[in-house]
Amino acid sequence: MAEDAQLPPDRDHSPDAELSLRERKKRATRQRISDIATPLIVARGFDNVTVTEIARAADVSAMTVFNYFPRKEDLFLDRIPEAVEMFTEAVRQRGSGETPLAAVRRLVLELLDARHPLSGVDDDFPPFWNVVLDSPALRARAREGVEELETALAEALTETSAAGPGAPDPGLAAALIVAAYRSVYVTSAGRLLAGERADDIAEDHRVRVDAAFDALERAFAPGRKG
Structure with missing residues (x-):
């Protein structure tokens, strides 16, 4: 499973740069999961889409989804x-x-x-x-x-x-x-x-x-x- 979104390599290997890269990767993953969840929920309704389905569509584990979104509601109200x-x-x-x-x-x-x-x-x-x-x-x-x-x-x-x-x-x-x-x-x-x-x-x-x-x-x- 692609647990993290792929980003271009960062040439700066200082601690601050590495932290920035990790944060950017986390944000990209979070956004990708939400971007996949939103149209599924709009099309079928909030109660008719499971976190497991969203995780499968995003190619991550359900645990990864909950790492980024503590509650299912946060997948849709992600802003x-x-x-x-x-x-x-x-x-x-x-x-x-x-x-x-x-x-x-x-x-x-x-x-x-x-x-x-x-x-x-x-x-x-x-x-x-x-x-x-x-x-x-x-x-x-x-x-x-x-x-x-x-x-x-x-x-x-x-x-x-x-x-x-x-x-x-x-x-x-x-x-x-x-x-x-x-x-x-x-x-x-x-x-x-x-x-x-x-x-x-x-x-x-x-x-x-x-x-x-x-x-x-x-x-x-x-x-x-x-």
């Missing part, structure tokens, strides 16, 4: 870790003078421009969402993913934001940021599921992102009361 990484890195690596809200707003708009799956704006997404809506297990995992994103974002805000009188509570700020992102995402997803086209809703999606983050900026403005 939860990516969302956590992208949002927290946007906060941690923001530019000098850029607020956390500005950094997350920038990220969300970049996702829209790229028609990234985490933007919620692409004509190819409705079949994926229909599978999630049809599966109680996937809906529950999606809710957990929102909680994981909130927790990780709160940690990033705690690490990087100035504390003091009037500073927003990191947990509350994270919850509101994720809620704003989710609200815009869900609205656009609903319109696509209803038959609208991505190109027809993209500008409205952008307007709603800006409106949501403008509201958060006002709410978190220093010295605001009530």
